[in-house]
Amino acid sequence: MIGNVLSREEMAQPADGRGRWDPALLVESYADRVYRFLLALTKDREVARDLTQETFLKLHQAGQAGRGDLPSATYVLTVARNTALSWFRRRKLEAKHLSVVPSDDLEPLAVPAADDHPDHELARSELRVALREALATLPEELRSVFLLSEVEGLSYAEIAKVVDCPPGTVASRKHHAILKLRQEMRRQGHAM
Amino acid sequence: MRCEDFKIKLEAYRDGELPLADSQAMAKHLAECRSCSQQLAQRNALGELARESLVFTAPEDLKEELLQTLREQEALRPALERSSGFSSGQSPGQSTELSAGHRRHIRQYCRRSCMNPDSPDLAERTGRALPVPCRIVQL
Numbered sequence: 201m202i203g204n205v206l207s208r209e210e211m212a213q214p215a216d217g218r219g220r221w222d223p224a225l226l227v228e229s230y231a232d233r234v235y236r237f238l239l240a241l242t243k244d245r246e247v248a249r250d251l252t253q254e255t256f257l258k259l260h261q262a263g264q265a266g267r268g269d270l271p272s273a274t275y276v277l278t279v280a281r282n283t284a285l286s287w288f289r290r291r292k293l294e295a296k297h298l299s300v301v302p303s304d305d306l307e308p309l310a311v312p313a314a315d316d317h318p319d320h321e322l323a324r325s326e327l328r329v330a331l332r333e334a335l336a337t338l339p340e341e342l343r344s345v346f347l348l349s350e351v352e353g354l355s356y357a358e359i360a361k362v363v364d365c366p367p368g369t370v371a372s373r374k375h376h377a378i379l380k381l382r383q384e385m386r387r388q389g390h391a392m
Numbered sequence: 393m394r395c396e397d398f399k400i401k402l403e404a405y406r407d408g409e410l411p412l413a414d415s416q417a418m419a420k421h422l423a424e425c426r427s428c429s430q431q432l433a434q435r436n437a438l439g440e441l442a443r444e445s446l447v448f449t450a451p452e453d454l455k456e457e458l459l460q461t462l463r464e465q466e467a468l469r470p471a472l473e474r475s476s477g478f479s480s481g482q483s484p485g486q487s488t489e490l491s492a493g494h495r496r497h498i499r500q501y502c503r504r505s506c507m508n509p510d511s512p513d514l515a516e517r518t519g520r521a522l523p524v525p526c527r528i529v530q531l
Contacts, residue, residue, distance in 0.1 A: 220466075223458075223459055223462035223463055223466065224459060226462065227455055227458045227459050227462070228455075231450045231454065231455045231458055232448070232449045232450045234450075235450035235451075235454060236446065236447070236448055236450070240446060249451075249454055252450070252454065252458065253457070253458065253461060256458050256461070256462060257461065257462075257465065260462045260465055260466075261465075324444070327441055327445075328441065328444055328445040331438075331441055331442060331445045331446075332445055332446070335446075346442075347446065349407060350439060350442045350443075350446075351442065351443070351446045351447055355407075355409070356404075356407065356409050367409075371403065371404050371409065374403050374407070375400070375402075375403050378403060378435070378438070381438070382438070392434065392437065392438045392441070
């Protein structure tokens with residue numbers, strides 16, 4: 201596991217014998233990934249919490265249909281994304297651009313740099329905020345592809361299933377997402 | 393390989409999505425082109441920043457709430473399966489102790505689903521046409 205991203209082998213967990221996904225295993229395996237994906241999409245902690253609850257309830261109900269082993273990351277993140285899109289539609293928000301300013305008080309999994317000089321850490325913190333702000337300016341279809349690839353480690357074929365487009369389109373969207381992110385960060389004064 | 397081609401394929405190369413021959417051509421170009429090597433280094437730095445910024449854990453209380461909600465849902469399931477619908481004999485409030493998170497979620501769920509019990513979205517979500525939770529559980 202790298203950065204709480206499960207490998208394919210780690211995802212192949214046994215069911216509890218009753219054809220249902222074990223709640224503890226489901227939460228342990230996917231709570232982090234679902235929450236951070238939904239938070240990056242919606243940029244609202246309370247909404248991300250509610251949508252995470254909704255996603256897990258859907259997963260649990262689907263699991264009770266007797267599907268056996270734990271769901272794949274592709275399936276879980278598809279349910280999460282569709283839950284977010286439903287929320288966007290209900291709120292009649294333009295899903296492409298969100299104006300909520302991200303904060304930098306999220307607990308990172310990454311180990312801080314060995315050079316933990318306060319000035320370095322401050323500059324790094326500003327970069328993290330800048331990246332999150334830049335990410336918030338991306339249209340949802342580019343933002344989702346970036347997150348699913350860069351953060352969740354899905355392959356282009358897996359991402360294609362989640363966002364319902366061909367793998368070639370995934371590659372194109374990722375390319376454009378990076379271009380736009382770098383443009384936006386340069387506009388904010390950070391060369392990346 | 394031209395630098396322009398390298399830039400177009402850079403993302404797919406980093407993500408391991410290129411066919412072997414293309415990947416080898418990219419690696420060969422990297423060995424020969426300092427500019428593209430710097431391009432890759434900058435891209436890797438952005439990737440590292442993304443992992444620092446965006447890979448984090450969910451709050452512990454949320455995980456506990458999720459687990460409690462799912463376990464309560466499992467505990468409710470035998471009662472839901474036994475119910476034959478919503479006959480007049482059914483007690484309107486066969487109450488059970490639920491977490492605040494679960495009660496909030498069921499209220500939201502029922503506000504959406506009870507308004508249109510025949511909605512295909514509801515059927516897809518629950519596998520049944522009736523908004524069972526709000527009818528059985530006293531919230």
